Amino acid sequence: MTTSDSSNKPLDGRVFVITGAGRGLGASYAKEAALMGAKIVVNDIGKTLQGESTGETPAEEVVREIIAAGGEAIADTHDITDYDGAQALVEAAVKRFGSMDVLINNAGILRDRMFANMSIEEWDDVIRVHLRGHFCTSRHAAAYWKDKAKEQGSPVDAALIQTTSIAGLHGQPGQANYATAKCGIAMLAHITHMELFERYGVRSYAIAPSARTRLTLNSPGAVEVVNKKMPNGFDYFDPDNVAPFVLWLGMRGCPAPSGAVFGVEGDVVRRYNSWQIGSTVNNNSKRWTFDDLQAAGPELFKGQDRAFSPMSEVIKQF
Incomplete structure (x- = not known):
């Protein structure tokens, strides 16, 4: 865990629900948010990137670390792709901590395959975990915040943070299922902004994080990059580098415009x-x-060669 000034608790009292928080970026978000004063529901079903059960309880391990550092957290192992399970996750936060202020949808899997060889199971599994998983949790969170805003007669100060990816925004060979789901998630963040922000005060964002995680270490073209460090020793792809920005989006009154997508x-x-x-x-x-x-073709297509930066070019910027 990183350390924060104990006198500065910018997330004091905020309740965060974070999916896929047993490892990698999700664990980094959870532990850093707790240090900043937030109360955390650490959701992780404990499966491999291929969706297989590991028999481990990574959510409980993260919770133990948070509590040992003086924070408040509970573990949750509900399957986010199960509609009722996603509802139980939201209810667990409200029951334990009295409210829910921020949902970070982070959980995901990979089933990489070149498109001409991809099986229907590989397509369905990835779409289910990413798109359906983001929908289920967001749907129940949105209903909770809608009811809360109506009950109190004023907007809530809540944040819905979805996880897209540079693969979803730029494309990546071998990841048609994953990139398609992630592209859809970016639009989901935009639509939920249109429906929830003005009416109920819920800010909606999508983030495309790049860090050294199980996903990037298993992504074509990324593994060689994410282990590198800057000349001054800065560990550029350390997941902890991403956490401050993501958690800032969940801060009370964050000025970042709702509906935005960030890398x-x-x-x-x-x-x-x-x-x-x-x-x-x-x-x-x-x-x-x-x-x-x-x-008319020359006029219609002018500049098209500059309109789309592939994922490989984004990675090369490092």
């Missing part, structure tokens, strides 16, 4: 723009012909 790694934060129109052509109130389209 976070090392000492770098990037703000992504959502889908934008790159160019427009029209045919002067006439139906298009093939000849018209051929003629």
